[in-house]
Amino acid sequence: MVVLIDSNNFYVSVERAFQPYLKNVAGCVMSNGDGCAIALSNEAKQLGIKRGTPFFELRDMLNQGKVWWRSSNYTLYQDMMRRITKIIKRSFPDQEIYSIDECFCDVSGHRYENLEDKGVELRARILKWVGVPVGIGIAPNRTLAKIANKLSKNTETGVFMMDTPAKIEEGLKATEIDDVWGIGPRYAIKLIQEGVYTAWDFIQLPEDYVLKLMTIQGRRTYRELKGEKCMPMEYDRPDKQAIATARSFRGFERELPPMEEALANYVANAALKLRSQRSVCAKIFVYAHTSRFAVITDRYSAGQEIKLEVATNDTALLIKEAVRALRMIFVKGYRYQKVGIELKELKPENQVQSSLFDRVDAGKNEKMQKALRAIDGMNAVYGKDTVRYAVMGYEKKWFMKQEYLSRKFTTRLEDIIVVKAV
């Protein structure tokens, strides 16, 4: 059996854990840049607010005090998840942290007297120790555990176990096709056109038909819904194959220099992630575009890929190439909304192949690696960007809005003291 622990409205629940006066009142957490709502409390859902609703459409409700809101605070959410997984591990040691608010546990290697009771106990402990409510789904595989988890939110205990064919059938019949894990909006439309409304309808289709319509990933979902176990646990997260950083500007940018400054910051951010998994990248992709809601004649979108002569994780080299790429695609006259960088073709740094015509001499490269390690070390101690490249700028006028950011209650010393004092 597989156990899935998934937090309810996670970001909202975390904000409430530290600001109890937000409980029982409709509220939401905004996307980066405070652009739209990405997490909603149940009360907010009842008011008809949807995930993705833009901020300006909510303004009236916010002004009337009907709904509270916070900027997203990922540092805080990540740390809270770290605490939750630690607690889970005491109950179910074989865990895979799947996302910022979900954790799969494989319990097939263990014998438990009563798995459902064990789940109820775990749920209570997380609520008591961390203050975040979770739902727990238990089923023979991941896809079914997802369904059980969803159904757990309507039970009194917050735990739902699908361990018999009858319970599975009941669960599948209660699950609309677009709520099935692995079936996104595109396939859902196609399936509904075929008269497939629920997960149960879906598994009545012939397998060949599913394969043709939805490729092998669709077939995997199909087989899992039928009870087969097709997705192995991934206990150790593999290294990333691509690293991307992009943000919308605070307003719009029309000129190249501030866009270069923003891009340099994103590159530095991505390069740091690259080094932290001890990788180098062989290719970069830089893109810039206007708002997709602009009238069509004011819309522009372009990207430029650059293949690097030698794979690297040196921030300075990457910034130089990224800025070069941006200058190739920049066209004056548009109101740019976003610029971004993707680092691609990653490989371990000890497998770098030097170019036959390498212009970077090895000694210099070794020195640069030492310098980068020193910079990363200083920034880890004294704060992000304490030591930085001049092109990254100081004022950051383009930096995204975070008008109502909660404090980093658990990770910043002064905030921890404030909480204790309260």
Add this chain to the structure above:
DNA sequence: TCTGGGGTCCTAGGACCC
């Protein structure tokens, strides 16, 4: 005025090889 960000996997089709 204003609409998020960061990933993965799969497939079709083109380029190229012998």
Add this chain to the structure above:
DNA sequence: TCTGGGGTCCTAGGACCC
């Protein structure tokens, strides 16, 4: 009339996830 066959690698784009 009819114009080989078998394979690999790469990439763009589409689908999905949170």
